[in-house]
Amino acid sequence: MNEHPQPEEIFDEYALGVLEGEERHAFESHIEACPACLRKVEEARARMALLALATPQIQLPPGAKERLLRRVASPSPAPLQQPAPFWGWTTAALAAATGVLALALLFIAARNRELLRNLRELEARQTQLLESERRLGEESARAHAVLDILTSPQTVRVYLASTPSRLLPEGKAFYHPQKGLVFYATNLPRLPAHRTYQLWLVPPQGKPVSAGVFNTDPQGNGEVLLPSLPLGLPVKAFAVTVEPAGGEPQPTGPKVLAGVTS
Amino acid sequence: MRRLAQGDESALATLYDRYAGLVYSVARRVLGDAGAAEEVMQDLFYQLWWKARDYDAARGGLGAWLLVSARNRAIDRLRQRKRAEALAPEQVAPLAFDLESSVAQAELISRVKSALGGLSESQRQALELAYFEGMTHSEISQRTGEPLGTVKTRLRAALQALRQVLNP
Numbered sequence: 532m533n534e535h536p537q538p539e540e541i542f543d544e545y546a547l548g549v550l551e552g553e554e555r556h557a558f559e560s561h562i563e564a565c566p567a568c569l570r571k572v573e574e575a576r577a578r579m580a581l582l583a584l585a586t587p588q589i590q591l592p593p594g595a596k597e598r599l600l601r602r603v604a605s606p607s608p609a610p611l612q613q614p615a616p617f618w619g620w621t622t623a624a625l626a627a628a629t630g631v632l633a634l635a636l637l638f639i640a641a642r643n644r645e646l647l648r649n650l651r652e653l654e655a656r657q658t659q660l661l662e663s664e665r666r667l668g669e670e671s672a673r674a675h676a677v678l679d680i681l682t683s684p685q686t687v688r689v690y691l692a693s694t695p696s697r698l699l700p701e702g703k704a705f706y707h708p709q710k711g712l713v714f715y716a717t718n719l720p721r722l723p724a725h726r727t728y729q730l731w732l733v734p735p736q737g738k739p740v741s742a743g744v745f746n747t748d749p750q751g752n753g754e755v756l757l758p759s760l761p762l763g764l765p766v767k768a769f770a771v772t773v774e775p776a777g778g779e780p781q782p783t784g785p786k787v788l789a790g791v792t793s
Numbered sequence: 794m795r796r797l798a799q800g801d802e803s804a805l806a807t808l809y810d811r812y813a814g815l816v817y818s819v820a821r822r823v824l825g826d827a828g829a830a831e832e833v834m835q836d837l838f839y840q841l842w843w844k845a846r847d848y849d850a851a852r853g854g855l856g857a858w859l860l861v862s863a864r865n866r867a868i869d870r871l872r873q874r875k876r877a878e879a880l881a882p883e884q885v886a887p888l889a890f891d892l893e894s895s896v897a898q899a900e901l902i903s904r905v906k907s908a909l910g911g912l913s914e915s916q917r918q919a920l921e922l923a924y925f926e927g928m929t930h931s932e933i934s935q936r937t938g939e940p941l942g943t944v945k946t947r948l949r950a951a952l953q954a955l956r957q958v959l960n961p
Binding site: 578 | 809818819827901902955959960
């Protein structure tokens with residue numbers, strides 16, 4: 532791990548949001564891997580929150596409390612009726628939905644290309660028609676299962692970032708305790724032939740559980756789709772380590788990515 | 794919070810009475826518009842109500858979390874940034890001060906104001922541009938027309954001074 536950020540005021544600067552560019556990048560990389568400094572950030576946020584008290588205290592608009600209580604009394608999440616349309620909530624929900632949709636579309640586009648390739652194969656090799664059909668069916672079921680995880684509201688999303696100072700490699704884990712795990716990583720360095728990346732699911736209690744090994748393409752992208760995991764396993768964090776080819780029952784090598792559920 | 798998680802509306806009313814004024818005031822200061830500020834405030838309390846079960850009260854004081862979230866959401870809205878996260882966008886340590894009663898709030902408000910009163914005008918301006926307008930170092934430098942290095946030094950000195958006064 533690189534050295535702790537100095538001086539102490541940098542924690543306030545980060546909580547305030549004035550850091551930018553490389554300075555902010557280096558700071559974030561550090562706190563992601565350093566619980567002690569992350570705690571200092573949480574303290575700095577509380578300290579900076581006090582600045583909110585410097586502003587003149589303004590009387591709440593009449594009827595605001597009743598509007599809130601009326602809104603929570605409605606049976607499902609509903610928009611604010613008065614005095615103006617409640618754009619904040621719908622925009623946030625739309626943004627979230629758009630994000631999921633964009634991911635899903637990206638995934639579908641990738642799958643589409645693959646299916647098209649498969650179709651051309653079918654035309655060229657009619658004798659293998661049945662075999663290809665079976666494969667397509669499997670692919671589509673698999674794509675469906677992956678999409679299901681990406682879009683389910685119960686899915687936990689964990690973003691994994693590199694532990695050293697430069698935040699180049701990144702991972703994204705989409706985990707649903709009943710439906711499974713979808714994991715993508717990017718910008719990972721190429722490993723020698725006798726080494727492999729291994730993804731770990733870290734439960735709140737007990738030892739890490741292997742969620743499979745994976746290798747990267749020449750661009751450094753890797754993925755683990757629907758590994759076999761015990762059903763209903765709770766998760767605290769995900770991590771990626773470098774292990775001997777074939778993987779290990781417990782992590783032994785250096786940790787290259789880690790992310791905790793928020 | 795436990796009462797809130799169980800769906801007790803009077804618990805929400807209590808939290809509203811305690812914190813809504815602070816939340817509204819900071820949102821109003823950032824956004825400068827009563828309607829928009831009320832939406833931020835309502836949004837926050839509404840989510841608190843629906844997501845109270847997910848909110849780990851043990852990890853952070855509610856008062857600090859509300860203040861941080863109110864400011865961040867108002868800034869996001871001001872700068873039209875999207876924040877797609879759920880209830881706990883950021884973990885916040887509990888405040889080192891009591892914020893639960895109106896007397897305690899009034900005391901703390903005067904303490905913060907006198908702490909800011911001890912800063913120079915330019916220090917206070919830099920701090921306010923950062924906190925209430927969500928500006929970065931270079932944006933403050935552009936706004937004030939001062940060199941980046943000057944802005945950084947000035948802000949750091951202000952934060953150093955605040956630490957002295959605002960640490961209990």
